[in-house]
Ligand SMILES: [Zn+2]
């Protein structure tokens with residue numbers, strides 16, 4: 001079984017063979033800042049099961065903590081994997097980069113003490129974007145009209 005992953009612009013593609021382990025949400029400050037989001041979802045696979053399929057020459061990396069390299073597409077900026085040189089046998093995979101929807105659900109959340117105060121599980125939910133009417137209300141709120 002192969003699970004495929006890619007960046008937003010499609011330059012970089014990778015595959016993972018074997019089962020995909022259950023992922024974790026990480027609310028640590030590094031994940032939050034680097035992903036531009038409240039948290040990042042990661043799973044961990046054996047490095048021998050991970051393979052770059054194309055676009056590797058466009059992959060850039062950033063050492064976010066000692067020996068820990070965040071790899072991302074140099075064209076579109078999508079975070080792809082995290083590789084720590086002290087643990088070469090494992091590769092942390094950014095879950096949102098996976099293209100297959102048939103993957104396990106999140107089982108745990110890490111560093112929840114660092115959850116941003118602005119997260120609100122009770123926020124109004126829309127299946128798609130807001131209606132035109134609602135959009136006008138937001139524009140008014142943002143003082144753009
Ligand atoms: Zn890209």
Ligand SMILES: [Zn+2]
Nearest residue numbers: 026027028031
């Ligand atoms: Zn983290």
